[in-house]
Amino acid sequence: MTNEVLSLNGITVSLEANRAIRLVEDVTLTIERGQVVCLVGESGSGKSVLARTMMGLTQLDRGVVVEGTVTWEGKPLGRKDHERLRGRDIAMVFQEPVGSLDPLFTVESQLTESLRRAHGKIGSVELRRRIRALLSEVGIADPDRVMQCYPHQLSGGMCQRVMIAGALACEPKLLVADEPTTALDVTVQAQILDMLARLCTERDMAVILVTHDLGVAARLADRIAVLYSGKLVEEAQSDTTFAGARHPYTRGLLECVPLMTGPRRALLATVEGSVPDPADRPTGCPFAPRCARATAECTQMPPMSIEPGGRFSCWHPILTPTTLVGTIA
Amino acid sequence: MSGIVALGVSRFRSLGIRGGRTGNLLALLSALWLLVTLAALIVPGVLAPGDPTDLRPALVFQPPSAENPFGTDQYGRSVYLLLVHGARTAMLVGLASTAIAVTVGALIGLIAGFAGGWVDAVIGRVLDVLMSIPGVLLALVITAGAGSSTGVLIISVGVAFIAGFARVMRAQVLATRERVYIDAARSVGFSGPRILFRHVLPNAITPVIGLATIAVGEAILVASALSFLGLGPRLDVPDWGQLLASGQPFLVQAWWVSTFAGVTISLTVVAVSLLGDWLKDWMEK
Amino acid sequence: MLAPHTDSDHTRRDHRVTETPSPLLRLTGVSKRFPVGSGRRTRYVTAVDGVDLDVMPAETVALVGESGSGKSTLGRVALRLTAASSGTVEFDGRDITNLRGAELRSIRPEMQVVFQDPLASLNPRMSAGAIVAEPLKALRGIKGSELDDRVDDLFRAVGLNPSRKTSRPRAMSGGQRQRVAIARAIALEPRLILADEAVSALDVSVQAQIVNLFAELRERFGLSYLFISHGLPIVRHLAQRVGVVYLGRIVEIGPVDEVFGNPRHPYTQALISASPVPDPTASRDRILLGGDPPSPLDIPSGCRFRTRCPVAMPVCAVEAPPRVYAGSGHEVECHLVDGLAVV
Numbered sequence: 001m002t003n004e005v006l007s008l009n010g011i012t013v014s015l016e017a018n019r020a021i022r023l024v025e026d027v028t029l030t031i032e033r034g035q036v037v038c039l040v041g042e043s044g045s046g047k048s049v050l051a052r053t054m055m056g057l058t059q060l061d062r063g064v065v066v067e068g069t070v071t072w073e074g075k076p077l078g079r080k081d082h083e084r085l086r087g088r089d090i091a092m093v094f095q096e097p098v099g100s101l102d103p104l105f106t107v108e109s110q111l112t113e114s115l116r117r118a119h120g121k122i123g124s125v126e127l128r129r130r131i132r133a134l135l136s137e138v139g140i141a142d143p144d145r146v147m148q149c150y151p152h153q154l155s156g157g158m159c160q161r162v163m164i165a166g167a168l169a170c171e172p173k174l175l176v177a178d179e180p181t182t183a184l185d186v187t188v189q190a191q192i193l194d195m196l197a198r199l200c201t202e203r204d205m206a207v208i209l210v211t212h213d214l215g216v217a218a219r220l221a222d223r224i225a226v227l228y229s230g231k232l233v234e235e236a237q238s239d240t241t242f243a244g245a246r247h248p249y250t251r252g253l254l255e256c257v258p259l260m261t262g263p264r265r266a267l268l269a270t271v272e273g274s275v276p277d278p279a280d281r282p283t284g285c286p287f288a289p290r291c292a293r294a295t296a297e298c299t300q301m302p303p304m305s306i307e308p309g310g311r312f313s314c315w316h317p318i319l320t321p322t323t324l325v326g327t328i329a
Numbered sequence: 330m331s332g333i334v335a336l337g338v339s340r341f342r343s344l345g346i347r348g349g350r351t352g353n354l355l356a357l358l359s360a361l362w363l364l365v366t367l368a369a370l371i372v373p374g375v376l377a378p379g380d381p382t383d384l385r386p387a388l389v390f391q392p393p394s395a396e397n398p399f400g401t402d403q404y405g406r407s408v409y410l411l412l413v414h415g416a417r418t419a420m421l422v423g424l425a426s427t428a429i430a431v432t433v434g435a436l437i438g439l440i441a442g443f444a445g446g447w448v449d450a451v452i453g454r455v456l457d458v459l460m461s462i463p464g465v466l467l468a469l470v471i472t473a474g475a476g477s478s479t480g481v482l483i484i485s486v487g488v489a490f491i492a493g494f495a496r497v498m499r500a501q502v503l504a505t506r507e508r509v510y511i512d513a514a515r516s517v518g519f520s521g522p523r524i525l526f527r528h529v530l531p532n533a534i535t536p537v538i539g540l541a542t543i544a545v546g547e548a549i550l551v552a553s554a555l556s557f558l559g560l561g562p563r564l565d566v567p568d569w570g571q572l573l574a575s576g577q578p579f580l581v582q583a584w585w586v587s588t589f590a591g592v593t594i595s596l597t598v599v600a601v602s603l604l605g606d607w608l609k610d611w612m613e614k
Numbered sequence: 615m616l617a618p619h620t621d622s623d624h625t626r627r628d629h630r631v632t633e634t635p636s637p638l639l640r641l642t643g644v645s646k647r648f649p650v651g652s653g654r655r656t657r658y659v660t661a662v663d664g665v666d667l668d669v670m671p672a673e674t675v676a677l678v679g680e681s682g683s684g685k686s687t688l689g690r691v692a693l694r695l696t697a698a699s700s701g702t703v704e705f706d707g708r709d710i711t712n713l714r715g716a717e718l719r720s721i722r723p724e725m726q727v728v729f730q731d732p733l734a735s736l737n738p739r740m741s742a743g744a745i746v747a748e749p750l751k752a753l754r755g756i757k758g759s760e761l762d763d764r765v766d767d768l769f770r771a772v773g774l775n776p777s778r779k780t781s782r783p784r785a786m787s788g789g790q791r792q793r794v795a796i797a798r799a800i801a802l803e804p805r806l807i808l809a810d811e812a813v814s815a816l817d818v819s820v821q822a823q824i825v826n827l828f829a830e831l832r833e834r835f836g837l838s839y840l841f842i843s844h845g846l847p848i849v850r851h852l853a854q855r856v857g858v859v860y861l862g863r864i865v866e867i868g869p870v871d872e873v874f875g876n877p878r879h880p881y882t883q884a885l886i887s888a889s890p891v892p893d894p895t896a897s898r899d900r901i902l903l904g905g906d907p908p909s910p911l912d913i914p915s916g917c918r919f920r921t922r923c924p925v926a927m928p929v930c931a932v933e934a935p936p937r938v939y940a941g942s943g944h945e946v947e948c949h950l951v952d953g954l955a956v957v
Contacts, residue, residue: 042817042820043788158906185681187903190900191902214818216890218894218896242892253818254892256818256821258822259891259892260846260891266829267829268851270822274820509734510734510737512735513798514737516693516722517722517726517748517749518719518749519753520716528737531737
């Protein structure tokens with residue numbers, strides 16, 4: 001009996017108009033029950049596209065072609081299967097909380113909709129009880145009042161809690177959260193992250209968290225998958241990643257994050273250059289043009305090297321443990 | 330009739346053929362037609378050699394044939410020759426009146442949108458009044474009062490369109506005003522006029538340009554309508570509207586007069602509209 | 615460094631009047647109110663409430679806070695992008711509080727702004743070169759080859775290849791756009807730059823590059839910065855002093871090491887605690903704040919932070935907290951910080 005929840009196999013997402021332009025290239029990733037996997041990347045990394053592919057949404061988009069397979073509990077998913085899973089076994093939470101809720105409906109109606117879709121007909125008394133329970137579970141102190149509110153009457157943090165409540169309504173096995181706290185204030189973000197961590201353990205729910213913030217990943221992730229320009233460059237346990245990431249990009253990213261502790265530096269470490277346009281991606285390793293360790297070999301795409309702690313795709317991985325994060329000579 | 334054509338054009342547009350290859354093809358066809366019209370405007374003699382005013386009683390109401398491709402009217406004049414030579418007036422009125430409307434209207438809209446306050450309020454009310462009068466009616470009133478000459482026709486049609494442009498420009502300016510780069514320009518220390526003309530105007534004017542090309546078509550229509558009603562200038566060569574009118578009582582026995590005149594007007598209006606649409610899309614890219 | 619506080623100095627401004635040079639920017643008792651609604655129902659939102667702030671020459675002062683704190687408004691009032699409702703704003707000793715029109719425009723070159731959204735802050739219809747050249751052309755009358763040379767120099771100063779002069783903002787990356795915005799800001803050789811969340815919209819790796827650029831330019835041109843941010847770690851590296859803003863007041867201010875190393879205000883402590891740390895082994899002792907950042911329409915009585923404060927006392931609802939001196943240049947507004955002389 002597999003522990004596997006969702007698996008991506010050789011997923012490539014390209015533009016229909018120009019198949020050479022790839023938003024995501026050959027990504028293979030497996031998520032297990034109750035696991036939190038953070039998809040980390042900057043703009044142009046393809047992390048959002050990948051998250052939507054997990055939901056089966058990219059496959060429905062016009063103008064893009066998705067190759068490779070998505071499997072659920074070992075079985076490959078077609079469009080219909082995927083649709084059946086959405087809102088039942090897989091739920092999604094988005095970045096913009098206020099905009100993602102329908103402004104015309106109260107919290108109660110929207111949660112009712114989610115519950116009905118997942119569990120079929122439910123009597124109104126039972127419905128209200130469940131909604132109240134869900135809202136309390138996401139840390140809302142007065143669920144009866146909030147139930148009657150419209151999205152614009154709630155703060156960003158509240159809206160995000162409501163969105164998460166809606167996602168939980170179907171008791172999903174997998175929650176896909178695309179930058180759920182990026183638009184929120186840092187104190188609210190801390191509350192939401194703590195809540196997600198708690199929910200994850202309480203419900204034995206797997207979570208895919210898309211983020212650009214390594215601090216968020218450190219807080220929640222069991223495993224971290226780093227994407228650069230559409231490719232999965234490294235995937236490892238959280239501890240391994242922070243203690244000694246192998247890929248130069250991951251290292252570079254870790255080292256340029258400013259810290260609240262440790263010495264104050266005159267200059268931050270940086271990763272020179274910028275993310276290439278998908279149309280201008282070099283053959284071979286996409287990070288090579290910015291990498292201090294690149295050689296002629298890097299015009300060939302490096303294969304995935306597998307280690308006990310994780311895997312990475314690099315001809316010249318960094319084998320030393322992470323020193324003081326963010327130092328520059 | 331102008332309403333019907335305008336409605337037809339907007340329905341056509343709403344079919345969503347705007348972008349893509351079909352849209353580009355239509356734009357190309359429209360451009361070609363307009364080039365023909367322009368040629369008719371500049372060198373009518375080349376496209377249609379002969380004297381359009383030649384009255385030939387022997388050839389009254391001849392159906393379309395080799396010598397007279399669009400037939401003849403009640404004076405024996407070749408309809409084809411009349412249409413080609415009449416293009417001048419139609420296009421001239423269309424272009425000139427639109428030019429007036431765009432320049433004056435855009436300026437008013439620019440000032441109203443940027444100044445705000447009571448300036449905007451006053452201008453807004455004036456525009457409201459202007460817009461409440463249908464364009465044709467307004468042009469009619471002016472022509473009826475000031476007499477019929479090409480100049481009056483141009484001005485009256487132009488005035489009828491000013492309000493529309495002013496409104497669009499004002500709305501654009503209001504939106505552009507709030508943009509961060511305008512804030513940035515203020516913070517650098519640029520003066521009001523510089524910000525208005527160098528930063529607001531270029532960014533606000535895009536839809537106005539597109540609208541202007543469409544308006545040329547509508548101006549031609551309105552001018553034709555006025556001529557049709559007999560309020561147009563007295564010319565040797567009747568303009569398209571007058572030709573349309575003259576053939577109207579004889580639709581049964583000589584359908585070709587009004588038909589070809591009407592088709593020419595419609596084609597030109599549609600061509601200008603489609604090209605204007607395409608231009609608008611292209612500028613917004 | 616400011617001279618240490620002594621017992622005899624009780625008046626409000628004394629500790630600032632020492633052997634140090636005079637401030638480049640001085641805000642005294644600045645408030646900013648916005649009307650909400652109209653007619654008889656007009657209410658007023660106090661976005662900034664009686665703030666004092668100094669920025670010294672070649673100093674970077676950061677303002678941190680969450681949404682609704684008023685930090686952006688404070689920055690805009692400081693640079694006279696908007697008028698203060700009360701209080702005074704002095705730049706280089708000159709009272710600029712009530713300047714307008716041409717007079718206000720004449721001081722603009724000395725104080726420039728870099729905005730949060732690089733794409734939005736650049737005119738989409740102008741090329742990068744034209745955007746940077748315009749201040750020089752319009753306000754300094756420079757033209758021809760001298761203008762070209764200056765623009766090239768500015769591009770190089772911000773790490774851009776001058777060949778990018780002809781590109782439109784749309785064709786550039788976020789980092790490049792922000793560099794163009796910075797080039798425009800330094801074109802007139804200002805003395806003070808307001809950076810309003812200038813790196814918040816950028817990727818992590820690009821943020822580091824731009825922060826470094828700010829630091830380099832500061833060294834090279836002796837610039838002062840008023841750096842507004844909601845991200846504490848960035849501020850820690852770039853700024854010398856930091857002010858924590860909550861609902862329109864600066865609740866704690868001082869040297870960065872002091873404020874972040876030894877935070878005295880419960881809000882500062884909560885902010886630091888909530889900042890995500892890229893280290894899974896870091897302690898998770900969190901000072902969790904309940905509720906959401908409140909709206910400035912509804913400011914709590916007494917201490918405005920009391921509704922979210924984990925250690926609020928009865929007096930906090932009744933009396934506004936005093937401003938207390940907590941170390942060299944370190945001030946806090948809180949009832950809890952007792953035993954120290956009142957500022």
